[in-house]
Amino acid sequence: MADIKSEDGKKERHYLFYDGETVSGKVNVTLKKYGSKLECQGIKVEFIGKIELYYVRGNHHEFTSLVKELACPGELMQNMSYAFEFLNVEKPLELYTGSNVRLRYFLRVTIVRRLSDIIKEMDIVVHTLSCYPEMNNSIKMEVGIEDCLHIEFEYNKSKYHLKDVIAGKIYFLLVRIKIKHMEIAIIKRETTGSGNNVMVKG
Known part of the structure; x- marks a missing residue:
């Protein structure tokens, strides 16, 4: 784990990875209540590296984008857990939060639905070994x-x-x-x- 500063200056703890290291984990989908069901068009997880300029809100540059499909279209009748692995991921740039710009890496899980998708993001910290x-x-x-x-x-x-x-x-x-x-x-x-x-x- 490592501490990073958020946009509002507060410290947050996130998982730490290095360049070339595998990023893996589990996505847990929990239904709101017992006996309910969730109809979806698929579930995917993405590993994204992005540069965001604060003064131009729409100006984002994705330099890394990997996708794994976790589930096919269908109905979820119970809580499910999906394992994922992005093997030996290249992370060429180090995490950075500055005055004008932020370079971030994050995992994004999307449950695709007809009307509105369910999206959850989780930031990670990336350090590069000194050269x-x-x-x-x-x-x-x-x-x-x-x-x-x-x-x-x-x-x-x-x-x-x-x-x-x-x-x-x-x-x-x-x-x-x-x-x-x-x-x-x-x-x-x-x-x-x-x-x-x-x-x-x-």
């Missing part, structure tokens, strides 16, 4: 005011894991003004979309 970038050079950059202040920043690498420590050095090459204080800040910036539809949020 380190081939090129991860150190960074050097200079900033300042001409003939007044020259500062050089040096970072030990250009790409970091979320749990990494950022280590570096600051060199004062030229100081001809009075410095009262200095601050360093880490700023998160999220870029979504492409072309004219790019959204940047920091």
Whole structure:
């Protein structure tokens, strides 16, 4: 199990899977009361990976979609349980909840009926095993005011894991003004979309 943040900022616990891992389980269909029946045109379970943009509600992109048929059309006369298995599922992207966008994986069960389908969704968490970038050079950059202040920043690498420590050095090459204080800040910036539809949020 793993904790993830929902759209409203609350923490929720969901089942955790890795890329290439099999996703399996059971779908339990429970009738409302003893002796009742449920007529359906079939029951299916889907494994879906989707990217949802918050600022364009209709703009969803499904990058993974697998379907398993669990039951043929007919009548359910009693509570039923259906096993399913999505073998060695590719999950190329890691779960992400940002300011503008959400990448989610979920299972969707649909009981197909004539008038209105019964649909139930369950989110899952996906983590990918770390793969380190081939090129991860150190960074050097200079900033300042001409003939007044020259500062050089040096970072030990250009790409970091979320749990990494950022280590570096600051060199004062030229100081001809009075410095009262200095601050360093880490700023998160999220870029979504492409072309004219790019959204940047920091």
